[in-house]
Amino acid sequence: MxxxxxxxxxxxxxxxxxxxxxxxxxxxxxxxxxxxxxxxxxxxxxxxxxxxxxxxxxxxxxxxxxxxxxxxxxxxGALAPRGRRLRDVALPFLEDLYEATHQVVHLVVRDEDQALYVEKLSARPQVGVVSQVGGRLPLHATGPGKVLLAYAPAEVRERLLNAPLAHVTQATITDAARLRTVLADIRATGFCLSRDEMTVGASSVAAPVFSRPGEIAAAISVVVPSRTGSLAPLVPAVRAAALGISRALRPDEVFR
Amino acid sequence: MxxxxxxxxxxxxxxxxxxxxxxxxxxxxxxxxxxxxxxxxxxxxxxxxxxxxxxxxxxxxxxxxxxxxxxxxxxxGALAPRGRRLRDVALPFLEDLYEATHQVVHLVVRDEDQALYVEKLSARPQVGVVSQVGGRLPLHATGPGKVLLAYAPAEVRERLLNAPLAHVTQATITDAARLRTVLADIRATGFCLSRDEMTVGASSVAAPVFSRPGEIAAAISVVVPSRTGSLAPLVPAVRAAALGISRALRPDEVFR
Missing domain, CATH: 1.10.10.10 (Winged helix-like DNA-binding domain superfamily/Winged helix DNA-binding domain)
Structure with missing residues (x-):
């Protein structure tokens, strides 16, 4: 040779x-x-x-x-602060959320212009959820992705809003003006409800995790079958878990 | 420069x-x-x-x-079959075990002469358990480690038994002849009970996960405070979870 x-x-x-x-x-x-x-x-x-x-x-x-x-x-790879360590801090809260809901629970970070799935807890039979740990999905088409986008630096948000937004399902928000309103709503309310935007039949409640005020570290979500009906009852649980993780991140040096 | x-x-x-x-x-x-x-x-x-x-x-x-x-x-790293993929197959069973016991649950593989912790589920306050995901502990001093050693290729077992066995606590088995008997017991019964051998105050029940008959892929364990008393009631739950993971691994191509 x-x-x-x-x-x-x-x-x-x-x-x-x-x-x-x-x-x-x-x-x-x-x-x-x-x-x-x-x-x-x-x-x-x-x-x-x-x-x-x-x-x-x-x-x-x-x-x-x-x-x-x-x-x-x-x-x-397990040493990556934004992978394993974030996940280690978040896991007990995700566990609680899983136990309370028995639905798919996600922990997601933004990697450049995509949503990177860092953790996923789920029961054995999964209802058509396409996420995979270590996998990526478009920011604008997923609940946690929209949350990450809502609190991303303005230049990241503008870059994405000014590029074509791909249709994933018929419910995916592909109109920049509408997406802009949705992102403003997320910032106003602190959570995001999505229906069938990534997968037909799957809906989610997502909320931001902050490493310090205004600095987003991750998003979490609970995914339920869309036929479940109102997502509102899940909001307090998802927000509480996100706040708990945010608080647990603070004393940690990892996110200085 | x-x-x-x-x-x-x-x-x-x-x-x-x-x-x-x-x-x-x-x-x-x-x-x-x-x-x-x-x-x-x-x-x-x-x-x-x-x-x-x-x-x-x-x-x-x-x-x-x-x-x-x-x-x-x-x-x-998440693509490593013996890391993430094993963990993905095992997770639902580990979740069930965690929910049933609310104790620390481990998934462990053998990496050369050490026990490598691939997954750990635990409640918020942990009772002096030293394991870390991605971390290594000595095979002979931990429950899953002894299980992995019991079913390891003979040459691996002999190499370890013929080297000095480090004391971690006073309860660590450091006598090769005694360890040999313990490993034979594990092979006979299909599980392993340990008390205070890695950490004083922590006891465990461990069982093997097989990718095919006779071929060990991993070990799982539940760790409880030693003051809990008899470990026997935990054995069926740990064994059932280990058997469940073994079965789930079979149709998968990952461990061919």
Whole structure:
């Protein structure tokens, strides 16, 4: 094997990171050939970098030439303050909310222009909820996403409002002026009710979590079947949990 | 800055991984100077690699020259089958166990010679339980650890039994012959009772999760204050949850 293929404009590290990037929710397990196709790197380069990544534990070999993300990377990722640590502080409150409602409970942060799902508690049979831990959904189409958007820096909000808003269902708010009103309502009331905007048949109540006054850290939500009827009875529980998490975050140094 | 310091015997990737390795539970946030001290790499090298890691999202800048693990790495780690996916399958059963007992519930895997805590559910006030998600504890001193050891490949078990077994508390089993008997008991009964072996005042009931007959994937446990008295009443609930998770893992392709 060549091993010294010249691939201009890419550092060794960026090649290794491109290999890691080729893993996703949809493709959690890959072969060397798949990675070569995905990254455009020379097979010899991929081969050599894979060996290093496996040795360190970022990847694990699995069966015949298959690779998947390893425990070492999982463990390292668990140190991310906006992932695991936020989640650790929030979990007891999410547990209470789950126990009180027995519905799907979410903890969500904003990552650039998307809603990133950090935690999800749910009973065994789930009613058509598309969220996945570690997965992303559009901000404007989900309850927690709208909450995150409502309290996001103005430039983030304007960038999103000035771009086309994708239809996810027929109920998704795709009109910028209407979305602007909805976001103002969220800021006025401190919560957000959504119906069928991400998934037909699923509705949610969402509320903001603040790491300090005015500085949003996350949003939480409870998702119920739309046929449940009024969402109003859930509002106090969701708001109380969000306030509890906000308070628990304060003494912590993580969000200074 | 030099930027081209020669550091023989280390590849660029291994240097980047050494930088990531310098982050830990104890040091989730680091400065360039701390990383330089920790890795022994040239400041210019660390500076350059940090910039690449931040750009990709493996690390995030925080305040004045501080770095922490970024969301991108958390998200990637969430793809690890033995981390997040095992946890996703197990969670509903762990929830039930938590709701039935309102005690600390653990999901643990073996990583080399240590017990790695993948999930922990607990009420707000915790009674002196030292586990942390993403943290490691000695196999021989914890209930889930002993379960993982009981069903581990013989060579793993022998390696551990032939090395000195550290005292954690006065109750920790440090005699190899006695530990051997305990492990045989676990294999005979399918569960493990522990008292004060990791933390004085904390006792546990643990049981194995199998990805297929004879192939252990994880262990779960419920931790109760030792003053609770008999642990026997908890055994059926813990075993049932472990069997439930084992069954749920079967149709899944993750553990082929």
């Amino acid at each position: 060549a091993g010294n293929t010249v691939e201009p404009g890419r550092t060794v590290l960026s090649r290794a990171l491109a290999i890691l990037d080729s893993f996703s929710e949809r493709r959690p397990e890959q072969t060397l050939a798949m990675i070569v196709r995905d990254t455009g790197l020379a097979p010899a380069t991929v081969h050599r970098l894979l060996a290093e990544l496996v040795e360190w534990g970022a990847l694990e070999r699995h069966g015949r030439g298959r690779y998947r993300i390893g425990l070492r990377l999982w463990q390292l | 030099a930027g081209n310091t020669v550091e023989p015997g280390r590849t660029v990737l291994s240097r980047a991984l050494a930088i990531l390795d310098s982050f830990s539970e104890r040091r989730p946030e680091q400065t360039l100077a701390m990383i330089v001290r920790d890795t022994g790499l040239a400041p210019a090298t660390v500076h350059r690699l940090l910039a690449e890691l931040v750009e990709w999202g493996a690390l995030e800048r925080h305040g004045r020259g501080r770095y922490r693990i970024g969301l991108r790495l958390w998200q990637l």
